[in-house]
Amino acid sequence: MRLLRGRDLVCQQAVELVTDYLEGTLSRSARRRFEAHLAGCPHCTEYLAQMRETISLTGRLAPEDLTPQLRDEFVDLYRRWQSDQQ
Amino acid sequence: MSRSLSWGGRRPARPILAMMESDGELLLRLRSGDERAFVGLVERYHEPMLRLAASFVPSRAVAEEVVQDTWLAALRGLAGFEGRSSLKTWLFAILVNQARKTGTREHRSIPVADPEPVVDPSRFDASGGWSAPPEHWIEVAEGRMEAGKLAYRIRVWIDELPARQREVVLLRDVEGMSSDEVCAVLALSDANQRVLLHRGRSRLRQLFEDEFREVR
Numbered sequence: 001m002r003l004l005r006g007r008d009l010v011c012q013q014a015v016e017l018v019t020d021y022l023e024g025t026l027s028r029s030a031r032r033r034f035e036a037h038l039a040g041c042p043h044c045t046e047y048l049a050q051m052r053e054t055i056s057l058t059g060r061l062a063p064e065d066l067t068p069q070l071r072d073e074f075v076d077l078y079r080r081w082q083s084d085q086q
Numbered sequence: 087m088s089r090s091l092s093w094g095g096r097r098p099a100r101p102i103l104a105m106m107e108s109d110g111e112l113l114l115r116l117r118s119g120d121e122r123a124f125v126g127l128v129e130r131y132h133e134p135m136l137r138l139a140a141s142f143v144p145s146r147a148v149a150e151e152v153v154q155d156t157w158l159a160a161l162r163g164l165a166g167f168e169g170r171s172s173l174k175t176w177l178f179a180i181l182v183n184q185a186r187k188t189g190t191r192e193h194r195s196i197p198v199a200d201p202e203p204v205v206d207p208s209r210f211d212a213s214g215g216w217s218a219p220p221e222h223w224i225e226v227a228e229g230r231m232e233a234g235k236l237a238y239r240i241r242v243w244i245d246e247l248p249a250r251q252r253e254v255v256l257l258r259d260v261e262g263m264s265s266d267e268v269c270a271v272l273a274l275s276d277a278n279q280r281v282l283l284h285r286g287r288s289r290l291r292q293l294f295e296d297e298f299r300e301v302r
Contacts, residue, residue, distance in 0.1 A: 010210075010213060010214030010215055011210060011214060011215050011216045012203070012205070012207070012210040012214035012215075013214065015203075015204060015205045015288075016203065016204060016284075018284070018288075019280055019283055019284035019287060019288075020280065020284075023265065023280060023283075025280065043216045043219035043220060044216075046219070046220050046222065047220045047291075049224065050220055050223070050224060050291050050294070050295070051287060051288070051291055053224045053227065053228075053294075054287055054290050054291045054294060055259055055287065057227060057231055057236065057240060057294075058240060058244070058255065058259040058260055058287075058290065059259055059260065059262060060231065060237070061237055061240060061241065061260050062237075063129075063130065063131075063132075063133040063134055064133050065129070066128065066129055066132060066133070070132070071125060071128075071129075074124070074125055074128045074132075074157070075121065075125060077154075077157065077158070077161075078121050078124045078125070078161070079121070081158065081161045081162075082119065082121075
């Protein structure tokens with residue numbers, strides 16, 4: 001991790017590492033440095049919480065229901081396919 | 087072209103997934119020739135597939151054709167489906183193949199080591215610390231979501247992401263696929279998948295902040 005060589009992380013670097021952190025792809029030392037930064041930085045802690053919230057909200061989208069017409073079309077499609085099979 | 091794929095009206099959220107039949111159960115019934123199992127599968131994946139298809143092709147009408155072709159290909163391929171991937175991954179992989187065969191939109195170049203920052207650099211001071219730190223929005227957003235007033239906006243925001251970011255966000259965060267599954271379906275490397283996911287999620291976070299910063 002080029003960004004992490006040398007001294008402590010700054011916020012501008014930390015925000016770029018959030019996804020790698022959440023994906024578990026940071027090296028152990030990079031993760032330690034990221035977490036050390038969070039421990040001293042309420043803003044980046046908030047930022048991380050907001051990224052988690054973003055994922056959570058996005059994950060709660062439910063597919064829209066099919067219209068009855070579309071549903072009927074798929075029943076037809078299935079029946080045509082099945083009769084082709086025979 | 088209208089990017090927001092809606093069937094003309096917001097509908098109430100479905101029962102939570104845990105209460106629904108698993109894909110494996112649907113598959114068993116499907117193989118025994120159960121028509122309702124097929125319709126169940128269509129209800130689960132038609133709309134998500136339409137959204138994904140729309141990111142590859144130039145119009146809604148073409149996206150609909152692609153999804154229709156996908157369902158036919160899935161019915162034909164069902165006997166040969168060996169279950170080495172999940173049913174969902176298999177379906178989306180067929181979709182992406184169909185879409186790429188049809189697709190004319192040029193967005194296949196790959197973003198290696200994209201250096202563009204995900205947070206506006208003007209929000210940091212010269213030493214790289216926040217000068218305009220993130221504003222709080224989580225509680226307000228939660229309230230709006232629970233009141234059913236946010237999902238539609240999130241849909242629009244996702245539809246407005248650049249195509250490749252949108253594809254990854256849809257599969258990872260909306261459909262809940264693993265990174266391995268998404269890489270397989272979209273033929274992306276692990277690193278590129280992560281770059282796209284990072285950019286897409288970061289953009290959405292910013293949109294939440296923009297939306298709610300003034301209603302505290």
